[in-house]
Amino acid sequence: xxxxxxxxxxxxxxxxxxxxxxxxxxxxxxxxxxxxxxxxxxxxxxxxxxxxxxxxxxxxxxxxxxxxxxxxxxxxxxxxxxxxxxxxxxxxxxxxxxxxxxxxxxxxxxxxxxxx
Amino acid sequence: xxxxxxxxxxxxxxxxxxxxxxxxxxxxxxxxxxxxxxxxxxxxxxxxxxxxxxxxxxxxxxxxxxxxxxxxxxxxxxxxxxxxxxxxxxxxxxxxxxxxxxxxxxxxxxxx
Numbered sequence: 001x002x003x004x005x006x007x008x009x010x011x012x013x014x015x016x017x018x019x020x021x022x023x024x025x026x027x028x029x030x031x032x033x034x035x036x037x038x039x040x041x042x043x044x045x046x047x048x049x050x051x052x053x054x055x056x057x058x059x060x061x062x063x064x065x066x067x068x069x070x071x072x073x074x075x076x077x078x079x080x081x082x083x084x085x086x087x088x089x090x091x092x093x094x095x096x097x098x099x100x101x102x103x104x105x106x107x108x109x110x111x112x113x114x115x116x
Numbered sequence: 117x118x119x120x121x122x123x124x125x126x127x128x129x130x131x132x133x134x135x136x137x138x139x140x141x142x143x144x145x146x147x148x149x150x151x152x153x154x155x156x157x158x159x160x161x162x163x164x165x166x167x168x169x170x171x172x173x174x175x176x177x178x179x180x181x182x183x184x185x186x187x188x189x190x191x192x193x194x195x196x197x198x199x200x201x202x203x204x205x206x207x208x209x210x211x212x213x214x215x216x217x218x219x220x221x222x223x224x225x226x227x228x
Contacts, residue, residue, distance in 0.1 A: 032214050091157075104165055107160050
């Protein structure tokens with residue numbers, strides 16, 4: 001149980017293009033999903049918290065117009081990196097929680113984004 | 117003071133030994149604590165959750181919690197080379213939204 005998928009696993013794009021990453025909870029309903037970014041040899045950095053049917057809450061310093069998050073259903077959240085630049089190259093990871101009291105987060109396999 | 121602190125390591129232990137990973141946290145009201153394992157280039161995987169003071173055992177893993185000292189640890193018995201990874205301690209933030217704060221992680225190297 002508690003399986004989270006992400007698609008695509010790897011993407012290479014040109015500077016200026018937009019990239020959409022999907023995060024799905026496969027066997028549970030995710031009341032809350034989180035988007036993280038991780039640069040090489042650094043820890044996870046929370047970008048935003050996404051609740052189904054409401055606007056995402058972004059962490060300080062994260063541009064909400066650049067990183068668009070949509071949580072359309074209890075099993076799907078998407079992150080769109082708009083007008084990507086080389087400095088956006090990173091490992092993007094989503095996680096989901098079922099909303100139980102214990103707040104365990106289950107992570108997707110991650111998406112490695114390379115912007116040329 | 118950081119909200120969740122871990123020694124970055126690397127912590128090197130010989131195969132078969134006990135690896136001890138430590139984490140301290142600053143929020144006294146925290147009620148639940150998590151250990152994640154992250155292999156290089158992969159996403160984190162939840163391996164242990166602990167909510168009450170004392171020890172919780174799951175196979176070769178034992179989590180230990182001391183709320184008075186704001187300290188949580190993870191022991192790995194009979195360490196295997198496949199245990200070589202970065203171990204992240206995670207503590208929920210007060211204030212809702214189910215967010216957690218992750219420590220920077222301890223890199224464990226199990227030497228065959």
